[in-house]
Amino acid sequence: MLRLAAIDLGAESGRVFLGTFDGERLSVEEIHRFPNVPVRVQGTLYWDILRLFEGVREGLLRAARVSGGRIASVGVDTWGVDFALLDRQGRLIGNPVHYRDRRTEGMMERVFQRIPREEIYRRTGIQFMPINTLYQLFAMVAREDPWLEIAHTFLTIPDLFHYWLSGVKACEFTNATTTQCYDPLAGDWARDLLGRLGIPTHLFPEIVPPGTILGPLQPELAQELGLPETQVVAPASHDTGSAVAAVPFQHPDAAYISSGTWSLVGVEVRAPVIREEALADNFTNEGGVGGTFRLLKNVMGLWLLQECRRTWTAQGQQWDYEALVRLAEAAPPLRSLIDPDDPRFLPPGEMPARIQAFCQETGQPIPEEPAEIVRCILESLALKYRWVIERLEALLARPIPLIHVVGGGSRNALLCQWTADAAGRPVLAGPAEATALGNLIVQAMALGHLSNLEEARAVIRRSFAPLLYEPRASSTWEEAYQRFVTQILPAGRK
Template identity: 60%
Template structure:
């Protein structure tokens, strides 16, 4: 059978890739056509995304993919969640989109709670409370009297903006919309009453579409401007545009009772459910109900992931800006003493410190521990703390689900980190299946294939994953030592803290 090619743009908080998937009817073969950085820009105290630079990279990715792989059946974009752009009446950008780590949301959790109450927010949205959420970004704009809210005519999440520029179709895709904390999953619409109670306008909110929606042909003017063969018949398909939504669509699960960790800058640990879990226990545990593919929901919790290592690595850069390779850092961590100092990866002081190693050392001092001695010990502290936070969160997830998880699938960049995968198996006491690394791009591509009729269902898509990509299984070891560390970790979490866990 002649293979057919599809293009996925998978854009994360640090970098983006243009990945071509060639499907021959049995297996999917990936080719990286283009890779590019995603660098935020600071202006004074404000932090922005450079969305026009990203758009330029999309152009480059389309050209390279068509040149390297021939005609493309479709293209789709996934990105991180919560961040958005506002367009005016002429469909022009109103300012540059803000970065979710921008400090404007400081204090907005408390402000929203004071105005309408935490319970009402959760009942209306089912979403985990995090100050980066769109709800708090919009509330910050309301409090500041931002004129952009008055002038805006269209609100688009980041991948929706790129899809609009690709196709001319304005809509917000379900999986990313559910990250905003502005959507009511039980009503199947924006949480308009909640937004009105907070003084947030709703006139600019567009229709919500499901993953796998065909948005139309690639814009003819864009095709002409790119001057590349192989794009004339290309469709624009909205996959699960939230990168974790696509990553979960790329989990090669073969049993029902599994959990997943989408491991990257953030770690997202959860399970797939057919209905949102909007219960007092889910609120108490601060879980979220984000949209999935095929009418499902991702019941999960955001945990700070490799961000802590990324920021330590940045702090340890040479005077000329050279960064220590991740492999070297993890090799140093493997040689460091086990289960020493521990931190809560989600502590507020670790969200956006100027100096991550100093912030971790200060956390240890504040909690009565000796700070890690050296870079290897610092990285090991982070990885072991992440594994223990996974166990803590997995215990909560199993209480919500009402059953024990039999296996944890780790997908994304963290699947390459053998040390973290082994620590996760050890800490959680269940096998960990690592891979595929490119689960997000794969899930993006497979939803395009389902949309265009190349595959019949998401279950067919999972079978394609299992046939196409190698997986590595890590069995749990050293249970006693990890149990002792977990008892110490739980006691640390019970100490007074900056934000809910």
């Protein structure tokens, strides 16, 4: 039995998993879960990174007890775009700033004054979002942030945890590609582009591929945890990279939706698709496992529901997610719709009021009750998924016959069924823990227990059976989609 530990840090919580691989099937057990609560100090929103590392340490301690100290390796995956800066002695310079902080407001436009948008896309192949690392770094340049003056090393968030675990400073490929600071055609940081923006290029370390063995746990930590022989492996350290590695594809042309706080809607390709058509629809090309790329688009995802629930909880209305979905199912269908990617929905705050304002501005009935608001969110997500998939079909000049939904959102039966209905395609849902599973199978590949990505996905198919949602033909969904495209999306509102 091969025992592996996967650390998966998400926007709401961190989790430590213990995976067991018997050579045929992979099982996974959640060992420890801990909250991930950002902290706002003097107007800046930070990640509480040291508290997160304490959660990681506690989780590994528990995993060591369960396994009797026999864990072959450990790897970390997290969200993308955010980063840490270290000084010349390897010490952390302040808490990393949260991507939902407002420091990047207006920064894309200022960057475009120095480097044309088209040139940035041609060099990086990454979609334009104000949260991207490139604009976070430029915001520091624009404000003459003293952190940049004393910084010696740039690490993305999972790279920081790998450094604290192993002592090795390196950036893993799948996460490096999300920064919009990486040139996939050159295979290195886009140093000249960064230099033109005044971003210090000496900060950026070596880039290593997913499945790199970084080295053993640092001796003091290994002794403390009772893990004397555990290696630290860089998996696909971007959480979507890990999730897509675990998609049990049943058709080579299938699409995937990695559904969680964000919904990542895309396909797997062998090379970046960097063309004018991809730029026009703002598609991104992020690194994958085994020489693949993830051609995808970010959709705001279940963040909308999470923020609504947070608001209602503060008002004394206590609902879990399952109860909210049940309420939505009984609400009137396809009455009010939103564009999930409207910029007003990005920051934390009063999400129900923002959704109501969007509906009022677009001349729709205003959803008043939580049931109506949740239904509006889920139906709008399903319609946005269809829009993205149709854009992918046009970009690749081939049909997409099937959709795989993985991640936590695959447990939401209503959203999966409505996605099938809206898109007119079958949906295969699961595995729910795709991110942790992808993390684990890349570790197994690094240690020589699996030879390639296809063999690893065969293990996933043997180990986890997906749920099938067949599309139900309905003129109501088709009418709603036409209204969504012509009235709700930005082009239709102009």
